[in-house]
Amino acid sequence: MAAVGALPVLYHHPAPAGDAASMSSYFSHGGSSTTSSSASSFSAALAPTTTALAEQFDISEFLFDDARAAGAPGVFADGAAPVVVSDAAAAGGGAISAAAGSAAAAAEAVPERPRTERIAFRTRSEIEILDDGYKWRKYGKKSVKNSPNPRNYYRCSTEGCNVKKRVERDKDDPSYVVTTYEGTHNHVSPSTVYYASQDAASGRFFVAGTQPPGSLN
DNA sequence: CGTGTTTGACCAGCGC
DNA sequence: GCGCTGGTCAAACACG
Numbered sequence: 001m002a003a004v005g006a007l008p009v010l011y012h013h014p015a016p017a018g019d020a021a022s023m024s025s026y027f028s029h030g031g032s033s034t035t036s037s038s039a040s041s042f043s044a045a046l047a048p049t050t051t052a053l054a055e056q057f058d059i060s061e062f063l064f065d066d067a068r069a070a071g072a073p074g075v076f077a078d079g080a081a082p083v084v085v086s087d088a089a090a091a092g093g094g095a096i097s098a099a100a101g102s103a104a105a106a107a108e109a110v111p112e113r114p115r116t117e118r119i120a121f122r123t124r125s126e127i128e129i130l131d132d133g134y135k136w137r138k139y140g141k142k143s144v145k146n147s148p149n150p151r152n153y154y155r156c157s158t159e160g161c162n163v164k165k166r167v168e169r170d171k172d173d174p175s176y177v178v179t180t181y182e183g184t185h186n187h188v189s190p191s192t193v194y195y196a197s198q199d200a201a202s203g204r205f206f207v208a209g210t211q212p213p214g215s216l217n
Numbered sequence: 218c219g220t221g222t223t224t225g226a227c228c229a230g231c232g233c
Numbered sequence: 234g235c236g237c238t239g240g241t242c243a244a245a246c247a248c249g
Contacts, residue, residue: 138222140241153240157221166240 120180122170134158134185136165147171161186 140153149169156163163183170176 137220139243141222141224142239142241145238151239164240 118180118182120178122176122178124175125177134163144168149174156185158185158187 135157136154137157138152139155141150142153143150147168148171151166151168154165154167163181163185165182166178166180168178170178
C-alpha cells in the first residue's frame with residue numbers, strides 16, 4: 001500500500017515540542033492550496049475545548065480524511081480523500097466535524113466501497129491511549145511495514161457503535177503518537193456530553209471535550 | 218466470573 | 234496468478 005509512504009508528507013513541518021497552546025495544525029488537503037482556511041477555522045473551533053487535553057498532550061498536528069472527492073490520491077491508501085472541515089460546524093461554534101454535506105462531489109466514483117470519515121492526529125505523549133471519553137476495546141495489534149512500532153486497533157465498545165481507531169507511534173519520532181479515528185459515534189459518551197454537539201444536518205454527534213466543566217482539576 | 222487484552226491465523230485488496 | 238501487506242477474527246489468557 002502507498003499509505004505508509006504518504007503519511008510522512010503530512011509531517012513535514014512539525015510543531016515545536018511544548019507548543020501545544022499554539023497547536024500548529026497542518027491539514028492535508030489532497031494537494032489543494034486552500035488548506036489554511038480550513039485549518040484556521042478548525043483550530044478556532046477546537047481550541048476552547050482542547051485546553052484540558054493540551055495540558056496532558058502536545059497535540060501537534062491534525063490530519064483529516066473524509067469520504068470526499070473519490071478517486072483523488074489521498075492521505076490514506078484506500079482512495080478516500082482528505083480533509084473536510086465543516087463550515088457549519090465552525091460557524092456553529094463548536095465541534096470537530098467531517099462534513100457529510102460537503103461531500104457533494106464524492107460519492108459516485110467509487111460506490112462499491114463504503115467510505116467512512118477518518119480523522120487522524122498526532123500527539124506528543126508518553127502514553128498511547130488518549131482518554132477521549134469513550135470506551136475502547138482493543139481487537140488487534142499489527143506490526144506494519146516501514147515502521148518499527150506496532151499498530152494497535154481499537155473499537156468503540158458501545159453496543160451498536162462501530163467506530164474504530166488505530167494508534168501507533170510515529171516512526172520518525174517515537175515520542176509522538178499517531179491516532180486515527182474512523183467513523184462517527186452514534187452516541188454521546190457520558191464524559192463528553194458537556195462538550196459534545198450534534199450536527200443539525202446529519203444528526204451525528206461530534207466530540208469536542210472530555211471532561212465536565214467541574215472536573216478539570 | 219465477567220471483562221478486556223494478547224496474539225497467531227485468516228482474509229481481502231493491491232501491485233507486480 | 235502470486236506474494237505482500239493491512240485489517241479483522243477468535244481462542245486463550247490475565248486481571249479485578
